[in-house]
Amino acid sequence: MTIDTAELLAIARDAARHTGGFLLHERPADLGVAATKSSPTDVVTEMDTAAEKLIIERIRAHRPHDGFLGEEGDASEGSSGVRWVIDPIDGTVNYLYDLPGWCVSIAAETAEGTLLGVVEVPVVGETFHAVRDGGAFRNGKPIHCRPAVPAARALVATGFGYTVERRTRQAAAIAALLPRVRDLRRAGSAAIDLCSVAAGRVDAYYERGLNPWDVAAGALIAREAGAEVFVDLWPEADGSTMCLAAPAGLRAELQDALVALHA
């Protein structure tokens, strides 16, 4: 069955824009924690679950036979060969604290891999998107990652997990890495960090322990913007892998550093 990528992209952009507007304008002033997941600080709000439901309803209205994988638990195979990978709010802690660093992330994948990705950042009015082999865009304008620089001159984004064990290890790695790079940035959203690599707002991004929905759309956008992107490096017994995105030369240098630091 041929897949109309332009149709899928229009559906993804509509769902992301609509849900982004809902999250921006309907956020309860007294928003609280509805539940927790991997740790007491890994939170879910009522808006995460409502947004996931909204996205799936909107896509399903056009694509009743597609599958879904959503952060808040929606998972179905579908029969069309297309599966949507959804993070209704990436940067949930930022959203809970009413900080601007959150987004809606939607990707469509087939057996051949990620076909398209949309990352909607409502607070700043930015929509990032990419289609495989079609380049990356921000608000419809082409974007490209920065040329590679030596690690010592690289602005590197990273993130931290929700468990004490993971954070202790991540803290040790950044303590060793900090003197060896220009500086570090912590935005609080993997999808936004990957789009920042794509737009040249940082030189690189790395983080261990992310889920498919955190990276599906952003990884394609960074890749289509010219960065080398790996989302499953160095798998460990706890199932975690490392995500690393940077232009070629820098990616190799950082990869060596992160291996040596057991990051």
Ligand code: LIP
């Ligand atoms: C977040 C990631 C971020 C990471 C956070 C969390 P969430 O996803 O986007 O990079 O550092 O620990 O995993 O929980 O907001 O969907």
